[in-house]
Amino acid sequence: MALEARWRYRGDPQEGQRAPLVQFTNGKLKSCDGMKFTLYNSTDASNPRKKHRRILNAETNRLSYVGNNFGTGSLRCNTLCRYFVGVLDKDSGEMEVYNAELFHMKPLLLDDVANEDLSEYLNKTYREKVDLCIEAFGTSKQRRALSSRRMNEVQKEVLSKAVTNAAENIIETKGTDAVVSDATEDDKADISLVLPPCHEDAERLEDVYRFEDFLSPAEYEALKAPAAAFVNITSDEILKLTEEKRHCSFMLDELKCMPVNEKKRDHKARCLWFLDSLVKLSFQRVVKKKQAMGPDCPHIISNKLVKNFTALSYGNGRLQNLVSASMKAKITAYVIALALHINHFQTDLTVLQRDLKLRENRILDIAKAMRLKITKSKSLSGCEDHKLGTLCLPLPIYKMPAGRRKRKMN
Structure with missing residues (x-):
């Protein structure tokens, strides 16, 4: 017959103390081998609020842990609940029960940093x-x-x-003067890379920026098919294109005043179609080599746009054709030059600026670099001033802005 187990309440293991029970914040204790526990009691026995304060310290090979029964880190459950710990005597079947207290053990990091x-x-x-x-x-x-x-x-x-x-x-x-002079010449060379070829000694306006430098005869002939829809376009069709917002404002405005002569109408339609393609290209970031401007764009024109107006770059594990900032400046310069040929060598830069979504200072800098004369004119509505760019002979002398040179030298 099994012995009957009996509980015997012993109270505190020592006078004024309770047996400590511990729990660790960063895990459970699998083995107490190698651990050393030390219990510290308050020495202020005369103060009833402080005489029960205790601090429990646990030392391991890697970390030290500390817990207390007072202050902000103490457990409120000690005041709301009672804990007991029992010691069982297997021979007699008697368990001695003692009062206990729960300690929340936290790792102790030595504050040895100054x-x-x-x-x-x-x-x-x-x-x-x-x-x-x-x-x-x-x-x-x-x-x-x-x-x-x-x-x-x-x-x-x-x-x-x-x-x-x-x-x-x-x-x-x-010397400083020689360095500034060399830097100015370098800037002029850099600018010339994004501008269309300029023939400064030309005697006619048509020869300053030659049309042949924009489009070869084969490319010009390839534009006939896509531009055919604009040769005899009607007012209703222009209104529909305006509502669809698929073309730039400059093109839509020019379609309203097409020449009477059939040959000139066809020429202007081709120029407008190519100009509109350049504006659309400026909004792209990565350009696909095949069908850069869609299936309606002739293959020879698509190759021209990719070859002349994109920069080859490496990204995402492959080569890409990007419209970089310098390439967008080049597109802007060629759009201005085409607009000059379309509008008898005077064009509204404000309209082109809005189509290309540029800052006004940006397009004006490019226009001045192209040796255009900048003037102001009222818009058709008369509500705002527009900037006009005019090509005239002799060409004005282009000067680098002094402020920009100063910033570069700094």
Whole structure:
């Protein structure tokens, strides 16, 4: 017959104390081997509020844990509930029960960082703090990426110092005036790369920006088919195109005043179609080599647009044709030149600016670089001023803006 188990209440294991029960914030204790517990009691026995204060410390090979029964970190359940711990005597079947108290054990991180070191950490940027976390807890792949990025930053810094030293040596050798003069000539050469060929010694306006430089005879002939719809376009059809908003405002305005002569109407229709294609191209970022402007665009024109008005770049694992900022400036210059041929060498730059979605200063800079005379004129409604660009002989002298040169030198 089995022995009958009996509970015997013993109260506190020691006078004024209760047996500590522990729970850890970061997991469960599988084995207590190698752990050392130390219990600290308050020495202020005369104060009834402080004499029951206790701190429990647990030491392991890796971390120290601490818990207490007072303050903000203490458990409120100790005041709302009673805990007991029992010790069973297997021979007699008697269990001695003692009062207990629950301690919430938290890892103790030694505060051995000086105040100045802490302030230095707080002043770090978010990127620097993330890098510190990667160094401490990151995977090997993340650490290699961090090391590579830091190496690149060092190389950039070394390169920047080398460029600065080289610039200082050049300035000391050639002088500031000579360097500014060379930089101005370089800027003119850069500008000429995005502008259509300009024949400064031309005696006629038609020869300053020659039409043959825009379209070869074969390309001009290829425009006949897509532009045929605009040769004999009616007012109702123009109104419908305006509502659809598939073409630029400059083209729609010019379609309202087509020449009477059939040959001139066909020429203007081809020029307007090509100009409208350039405007549409300027809104694209990545241009597909095949059918860059859709199935209606002739193959020879599509190749011309991709070859002359996009920059080859590498991205997403393959080569891409991009409309970069310099290419958009080139498109703008060619649109202005075509508009000059269409409008007897005077064009409304404000209308082109809005079609191309540019800032006014941007299109005016390009127009001045093309040696156009800039004037103001009232719009058709008379409510606002428009900027006109006029090609006239002799060509005005183009000067680089002084403010821009000053910013570049700084």
